[in-house]
Amino acid sequence: MLPKILISDLNKKKEQRIYEQLERRAAGRYEVFQLTDELAETDFDLILCPESKAADFHKLSPDAVVLTWEQEFTPPLIVSEIDQRLSEQIDKWRQREHSLPAGKNAGLALVFCFDYKLKVRWVPAYLKALQNQGVMAIYLPLMPLYRVPDLEEHPVGPQLTDLLLSLDQIESAISRNIGHYLVMHKYGYHTFRLPQQADDLISCPPHLLRKLLLEIKDYISRLADPTLAVIDCEGLGLETTVRLAQLCDILYVDVVTAETGGGMVARRELARFLAALPSSVNFRVLNEVKL
Numbered sequence: 001m002l003p004k005i006l007i008s009d010l011n012k013k014k015e016q017r018i019y020e021q022l023e024r025r026a027a028g029r030y031e032v033f034q035l036t037d038e039l040a041e042t043d044f045d046l047i048l049c050p051e052s053k054a055a056d057f058h059k060l061s062p063d064a065v066v067l068t069w070e071q072e073f074t075p076p077l078i079v080s081e082i083d084q085r086l087s088e089q090i091d092k093w094r095q096r097e098h099s100l101p102a103g104k105n106a107g108l109a110l111v112f113c114f115d116y117k118l119k120v121r122w123v124p125a126y127l128k129a130l131q132n133q134g135v136m137a138i139y140l141p142l143m144p145l146y147r148v149p150d151l152e153e154h155p156v157g158p159q160l161t162d163l164l165l166s167l168d169q170i171e172s173a174i175s176r177n178i179g180h181y182l183v184m185h186k187y188g189y190h191t192f193r194l195p196q197q198a199d200d201l202i203s204c205p206p207h208l209l210r211k212l213l214l215e216i217k218d219y220i221s222r223l224a225d226p227t228l229a230v231i232d233c234e235g236l237g238l239e240t241t242v243r244l245a246q247l248c249d250i251l252y253v254d255v256v257t258a259e260t261g262g263g264m265v266a267r268r269e270l271a272r273f274l275a276a277l278p279s280s281v282n283f284r285v286l287n288e289v290k291l
Helices: 012-026 051-060 079-097 116-132 160-169 175-181 206-221 238-245 261-275
Strands: 004-007 031-034 046-049 065-068 106-112 136-142 182-184 190-192 227-233 250-253 282-285
Touching: 004 012, 012 031, 012 079, 046 051, 046 079, 051 065, 065 079, 106 116, 106 206, 106 238, 116 136, 116 227, 136 206, 160 175, 160 206, 175 182, 175 206, 206 227, 206 238, 227 238, 238 261, 250 261
Parallel strands: 004 031, 004 046, 046 065, 106 227, 106 250, 136 190, 136 227, 250 282
Antiparallel strands: 182 190
């Protein structure tokens, strides 16, 4: 999904000129809009406007970055300068929302969600967002097979179970062979040929799952394309999940606010979870990520 940029100025002729020139320069990097009645409820990612209108536009899109002509630019307004500033902000936006770890071409992101319904919606949208950003996504579901979203069975070829057995039997690094276990999903991301037994992954010894993540991390670090391996955990013990998250670059967790018994347990477990994470893991609130 491309960032949505709103252009507004008190001088409507100048606004139209800036809009038209930015639209030509966008080149698939962002979408540029002028405010109309139809777009009044659109969630914009970045807004360029006069300082006198900043508060109003902040109410329109509370999560948007608002840049004012008076504070951010030196007159006369030059469209190339505006485009450059937009590019800088888009880089920050992508890094904040769903990009790779800072300064890296590859990384591991672990998703742990207390709200199953939220995760079922969020994970496919996240994988799609990575693809739109030009990032190769590798999806690894660590859960019972009947919980895997958009499950596809690929009976021909080496399966993830075979890889885990190899990791248990072979001491030397086998990361160079991981590509043999990957297939392209119909929705465009890469995933593993999954085992036939529904509980093979959640019953796997934790030390093998950790070894699997380390091998994946080594594999993607040698790929030419920007790559993010998304580890989707469900049904594993909390201690095992924490140990896996410690190996990752990014952790996505939902924050439960409900004042219920389950909500209190979720917040208590989340506090334990975060306390065990090293500073190298970038913690992100899943609920707050716009896709």
